Amino acid sequence: MSIKTLRMERVAEAIDAIKQITATEPDRTGLREVLEQVKALAADSELWPSTEFVEPEGEDRQARYLISETPEHTYALYLNVMKPGNRIIPHNHTTWACIASVEGVETNYIYKRTDDGSRPGHARLEVVDTVSVGPGTGIALMPEDIHAVQIPGRETIRHLHMYGRALEVLDQRVGYDLEKGTCSIMPIGVKTRR
Numbered sequence: 001m002s003i004k005t006l007r008m009e010r011v012a013e014a015i016d017a018i019k020q021i022t023a024t025e026p027d028r029t030g031l032r033e034v035l036e037q038v039k040a041l042a043a044d045s046e047l048w049p050s051t052e053f054v055e056p057e058g059e060d061r062q063a064r065y066l067i068s069e070t071p072e073h074t075y076a077l078y079l080n081v082m083k084p085g086n087r088i089i090p091h092n093h094t095t096w097a098c099i100a101s102v103e104g105v106e107t108n109y110i111y112k113r114t115d116d117g118s119r120p121g122h123a124r125l126e127v128v129d130t131v132s133v134g135p136g137t138g139i140a141l142m143p144e145d146i147h148a149v150q151i152p153g154r155e156t157i158r159h160l161h162m163y164g165r166a167l168e169v170l171d172q173r174v175g176y177d178l179e180k181g182t183c184s185i186m187p188i189g190v191k192t193r194r
Contacts, residue, residue, distance in 0.1 A: 104157025
């Protein structure tokens with residue numbers, strides 16, 4: 001059996017299990033169960049060869065590969081390949097998300113809003129937690145959770161990202177500029193490779 005066939009079988013099995021877990025909108029307990037499915041996929045590193053999922057070239061810092069999604073753009077699984085030094089600003093997802101490491105470590109900064117949200121385009125955030133996601137670990141995020149990502153060290157990372165809805169249809173994600181104290185709709189960023 002080819003790696004691609006094996007990968008698609010394992011992904012299909014995991015997504016079937018995730019669909020059962022999320023038959024109703026998941027709470028944090030349910031998301032921890034989803035994360036276990038994503039971590040199990042990530043732990044089988046032979047499914048994610050660098051020859052097939054190549055790292056970004058030149059000045060590009062990130063390559064995002066769509067692995068699977070439903071025709072309704074739900075249950076979207078991606079493999080993110082990011083170079084050291086890459087940073088993603090604080091943002092929410094507007095859907096649940098689980099991230100697990102195939103290889104390498106990313107640092108997630110978890111924020112809470114400290115303003116009341118009454119001024120459009122204005123926001124103040126405070127870091128409330130820091131989570132390192134490396135092999136065997138992961139992070140589960142509810143739709144309203146705010147996190148930022150930084151890739152420390154010298155190694156390119158390869159992480160699986162599982163979303164309740166595909167990134168390409170998330171048109172209400174909010175990104176936050178900490179220095180300016182502002183917030184606005186966040187674009188998708190790098191183009192997804194299919």
